Amino acid sequence: MYNNIMNNKLLVFSIFTMILLVMSCEKDIPHYMDFDSYSYASADENGGDWTPILTGGTITIDVPSAPNSSEYLSELAEMKAAMQQATNEQKKAIEYWTNNPIVRWNEIAVELISKYNLIPGPNADGTYTLPNPSNPNGPPAFPFAHPPYAIRALAYLSVAQYDGLILAWDFKYAYNRLAPYHNDNTIKFAYPSNNIPSYPSDGAVIASASRRILSAMFPLEVEYLQQKEAEHLESLFLSGGNVQSDIEAGKLIGNEIATRALSRASTDGMSxxxxxxxxxxxxxxxxxxxxxxxxxxxxxxxxxxxxxxxxxxxxxxxxxxxxxxxxxxxxxxxxxxxxxxxxxxxxxxxxxxxxxxxxxxxxxxxxxxxxxxxxxxxxxxxxxxxxxxxxxxxxxxxxxxxxxxxxxxxxxxxxxxxxxxxxxxxxxxxxxxxxxxxxxxxxxxxxxxxxxxxxxxxxxxxxxxxxxxxxxxxxxxxxxxxxxxxxxxxxxxxxxxxxxxxxxxxxxxxxxxxx
Amino acid sequence: MIHRFKMFHWIDVLFPMETSNVLLHRLLIVLLVFVMHAGNAQTPTDAEMMPTGDICFFLGYDYGSFDEYWEGSKLRTNATIATVERKTIMPVIAFGIFKNANLYVGVPHVSTRSTEPNGGKFAGAEGFQDLGVSLKYQALRKKMSGGELMLLTSIGYSTPASNYLADYMPYSLGLGAPEFFLRGIIQHKWNNNLYVRTSAAHIWRGYAETERDYYYSNGARYSNYMDVPNAWSFEGVIGFKAFENALRLELIYTGQRSTSGDDIRAYYAPKPTNKVNFDRWGVFAQYYFKNIEGLGVIAYHNRVFDGLNAGKINNTGVGVSYQFNFKKTSHVQ
Structure with missing residues (x-):
């Protein structure tokens, strides 16, 4: 009898241990790579001289206002006010985008590839319907992001990002307008500081070029990609890294380069x-x-x-x-x-x-x-x-x-x-x-x-x-x-x-x- | 418990243990100890109890198949994989360990394949699925005017018994995740041997380990673990016992509702992360032989009639059980 009671206690204890083990296993499965922003290994001051991939006409942006101009100072004031009012959600977004948003846009592309990598099944009558870019909703939805489609989307994305950044680097060191947190030491930059000039914003080049390329490759995701771009651009501003004119110039470059890349894509034979x-x-x-x-x-x-x-x-x-x-x-x-x-x-x-x-x-x-x-x-x-x-x-x-x-x-x-x-x-x-x-x-x-x-x-x-x-x-x-x-x-x-x-x-x- | 006392009745009164029977017992044990199924001889889901010191060996065989499945809520076929078959050999050992408590240990052996011919040419899978241990406890048994009320609870834990790949559906042997369940059972039996039983369980499921470190499940997932959804499981039974409880017949409804999870993607294989719901009806019969003490057989048939991310599976099983009292056998020897 005594033994039975002891055995019962042991059993109850074992059961509770098992419950705790099951519960403690609960954890979130990550949606993206978890890494901290870092100090860049190099600044690549001559990056503007590197050879771009795509060919096309000249792209120009306005000469930026001087750091001591009233125009720039009011931009700084606007940025500081916005930074003070940043919500927790906005702070999380800053952390998410990091100071290497190339990684994030590549992840977004890869995620969309896996989302759309579904082969159309047969219809009830035994025929197959192919995804059609002129009717992207389908069914079946366009595209079927199989490996040839996937690598083409990635190639255009990366080439547009690269060419856009070569151009951005060229202007950065031509105009040499330093980052807001270098011009005003009351601004606390959200990422490790660097000495790369911030006009035009490299982040904005990446955001706009990436959004444009991926919207063309995944037409049903236009709205989602617009949200991602808007969140990214806002994070650039609220990080203390870019005033609005830095961002506007970056967007202009990103869009122009994307047009160039998509023009090549439209005639590359994929259709x-x-x-x-x-x-x-x-x-x-x-x-x-x-x-x-x-x-x-x-x-x-x-x-x-x-x-x-x-x-x-x-x-x-x-x-x-x-x-x-x-x-x-x-x-x-x-x-x-x-x-x-x-x-x-x-x-x-x-x-x-x-x-x-x-x-x-x-x-x-x-x-x-x-x-x-x-x-x-x-x-x-x-x-x-x-x-x-x-x-x-x-x-x-x-x-x-x-x-x-x-x-x-x-x-x-x-x-x-x-x-x-x-x-x-x-x-x-x-x-x-x-x-x-x-x-x-x-x-x-x-x-x-x-x-x-x-x-x-x-x-x-x-x-x-x-x-x-x-x-x-x-x-x-x-x-x-x-x-x-x-x-x-x-x-x-x-x-x-x-x-x-x-x-x-x-x-x-x-x-x-x-x- | 009435049933259990009847068993004693057979063993002790009708067929008192004799030396000549010991050999037969041993032979049967040797045969049965190797194998078993989640048949319903005495399981964590029913209201049958064994007395302390009793041991029951069960061996079952189950054949299930489907050629239609619900992709989300849409019922469809996939002719490339033809009919998917699943054969299970289920050995279970049940012990009457304490007063009012039974312990069950079992590990199914499963093999899967597509019928021939098929265009997919996928290799099936074969091996031991999950080792399960469960305990059923009878909390209340109350005689009432015209019948009897029983309340029981069962708990159980299972975990993969081999390195089978859960991420190989529909051929995978199981969900690949540890599970813990807690079940409550109520049965009311009238004096005319008709009974109704209902039970509900919550199943906590852990993570299935896969062999890739990225997958899509409502977004990108950077992990080699898949979260297998928890579920509620329900059962409603109308049953009848006849021939001094030697025969038991049941009509059974079983339902499962996952509490989370994603849908099977279009024309893509199911995954352990899927939200799996199903409704199923089944019939079950159990018979204890009067001239071979402790020997019973079962047979059942189940049909899934509605589902979400589930196969429209029909399955049929048969099993044989052998029950005896360990202490008494020792005593005779």
């Missing part, structure tokens, strides 16, 4: 990348005639056209002719090399170790995710913060990264639809995968190509990280084999292809004046 069925069928037939094999979608009902068959014809950033970087053909079906691959893939499928499963899932970056380009942007963002890059260098890093990844994607898609090579599930009887097989030909692997391009650029910008980023690129390539959706030669050739394409970007970067 023709998703072809009608007859075009897609003729591409497939041409490959079958040339090589004797073809890739076919396996879904029920069959999806009539693969993903963006003509993405390989989209205008590249740093490679003149996509055929210059097109690899040779994959092994013929039935050849010894092919049969060896069948053996390897069957072995992976039969032996899903916990490490292989982890690698396959970690790099899957499939539907509803930020895609492989988004994954590499996330890695890059963390290096940018770790190395305390200023916004100009951050934008340059993302611009060369994303141009290289987009060029790699274009080259990869050119290869995919040129060779039209089948996927393992089509060729190996009874084969099962732990990842979903994508709606486009196998050779070469997009993950491998994107990842090698990213590793090549990151090795150039952050040479100390070269081993690590290449290890990751190779892991991303292997992940597709462990997942059962790619051949080993898709991955190996894809890695070499991505590296080769990215070398064009790196060679150009080396000459842009930043080194």
């Amino acid at each position: 023709k990348a998703q072809t009608p069925k007859p075009v897609s069928d003729s591409i497939k037939a041409a490959a079958f005639e040339r090589f004797g094999w073809q890739w076919t979608n396996q879904e029920n009902p069959v999806r009539p056209v693969g993903l963006t068959p003509l993405y390989g014809k989209v205008r590249m950033w740093n490679v003149d002719n996509v055929e210059d970087v097109r690899p040779g053909p994959p092994p013929a079906i039935g050849s010894p090399e092919y049969l060896e691959d069948v053996r390897i893939l069957k072995d992976y499928a039969a032996n899903v170790t916990s490490e292989r499963r982890r690698v396959a899932n970690f790099w899957e970056d499939g539907l509803s995710s930020f895609t492989p380009p988004g994954h590499w942007n996330r890695i890059t963002k963390e290096y940018i913060v770790a190395y305390e890059l200023n916004p100009l260098r951050s934008a340059r890093t993302f611009a060369y990264l994303n141009m290289a990844i987009m060029d790699a994607g274009i080259s990869c898609w050119d290869t995919k639809y040129h060779y039209h090579y089948p996927r393992p599930i089509e060729m190996i009887p009874g084969f099962k995968t732990i990842l979903g097989t994508p709606n486009f030909p196998a050779y070469t692997s997009g993950h491998s190509t994107f990842s090698a391009a990213a590793a090549e650029v990151l090795s150039y910008i952050f040479p100390q990280e070269s081993n690590q980023v290449w290890k990751w690129a190779e892991e991303a390539a292997s992940s597709r084999l462990y997942g059962g959706i790619h051949w080993t030669f898709d991955a190996e050739v894809g890695l070499a292809q991505g590296k080769a394409v990215a070398e064009y970007a790196v060679n150009k970067a080396k000459l842009d004046g930043a080194d």
Whole structure:
């Protein structure tokens, strides 16, 4: 009896301990990268001389009022009054945006990519409806932010940010109007101080350029992006870093540069990348005639056209002719090399170790995710913060990264639809995968190509990280084999292809004046 | 408790333990100890109790399948994954540990797959799901004019028993998160052996660990953990006992309501973060053999008829239980 009572007490105690454990696990799952604003590793006073990516006419802004002018002093007074009345919500926004808002706008882009990365399902009658930019609400909603779409959005975003900041740096050091907190020592800057002149506001360039580019890429998000821009611009003002005229000049530059970037985007060939069925069928037939094999979608009902068959014809950033970087053909079906691959893939499928499963899932970056380009942007963002890059260098890093990844994607898609090579599930009887097989030909692997391009650029910008980023690129390539959706030669050739394409970007970067 | 006393009646009066039966007992134990299901032989959700010192081995098999599911509230199909099948082998051991308290321990073994042919060619999953431990306590049993009222409560905890990946739906073995539940049960039984039972539970669910460190769930999520929503679970039962309680028949409604969570995204796989609701009806039967003491069988069938972010699953199960009093067996030996 006594024992029973003791056991009961023990039990009650154990139950309460379990309840406490369950409760204490409750925690918020972060929506963005948590980091503190930092002192920039460099100011890059000559940043205005760096070579921009886009071409276009001259952009001018007004000469700023002098720091001792009544106009400027009244701007300062207005700012100080607003700072004193800042609400807690506004203070939180200042903390959120940090003094490197390139990171935040990149995160917003990546978030929208994962929000829109949904493949349209079949209609009740077995047909498929494609997202249509002239009817963005759909259904299905526009866009389907698949990897080729995603990297294009990121590339235009980063290039516009970079060109805008080159121009901002040029004016900053030409007019040399210091930050409000240097002109009035009663102003307490919300971020670590720096000596970069504040006219025009680099933050405003980033906010306006980013809002414009992303609004064009994600037309259903126009209102959300306007709110983000307004919050960011207000934070610049309330941080003590920019008076209103700094911000207005920055907005002007951001908008002008965005117009330039979007003009290129409107004629880069993306609108023709998703072809009608007859075009897609003729591409497939041409490959079958040339090589004797073809890739076919396996879904029920069959999806009539693969993903963006003509993405390989989209205008590249740093490679003149996509055929210059097109690899040779994959092994013929039935050849010894092919049969060896069948053996390897069957072995992976039969032996899903916990490490292989982890690698396959970690790099899957499939539907509803930020895609492989988004994954590499996330890695890059963390290096940018770790190395305390200023916004100009951050934008340059993302611009060369994303141009290289987009060029790699274009080259990869050119290869995919040129060779039209089948996927393992089509060729190996009874084969099962732990990842979903994508709606486009196998050779070469997009993950491998994107990842090698990213590793090549990151090795150039952050040479100390070269081993690590290449290890990751190779892991991303292997992940597709462990997942059962790619051949080993898709991955190996894809890695070499991505590296080769990215070398064009790196060679150009080396000459842009930043080194 | 009446039921339990009847069990004693069979064991002690009709089939007194004899040496010749010990071998049979041992054989059955060896067979049953390996396997089990959340069948309803005696579970944390019903009002059946075992006496102190009793031990019950249960082994169940369950087959469930669906080819339609609710994406949010929209019922749809996905022909690429064909019909998704789920087979469960459920071994449970129940103990009458204290007066009015039963302890249950079980770990289901689950295997999943799509029927052939299918275009998705996804590998199914197989392995042990969650190890569950629960305790049921009879707080009140009151004879009333014309019947009997029982109040019970049960609590339980479960946690993944293998490294299965929860983020592999619809093939994943389970939700991948630790769970804690607290349930209240009321049963009223009339003297004509008809009874009604209702129960409600709150289920606290923890986090499922995934193998990626970013995902979309109403916004970007920078984590390899997914918050699995808590839920309310309800049950309403009309039952009948016959043949001196050897047969038990039940018509069961079961509902679940998640308290948070997101919708399945368009034409995308479900996730552990989804807000999962469902309404289900089922029938259940249990029979104790009169000529083999302590041996019982169960069979049931359930059909989900409405849901939110849930499969329109029909499942059918059968099970066998064997119950005996440990102390008495020792005594005979």
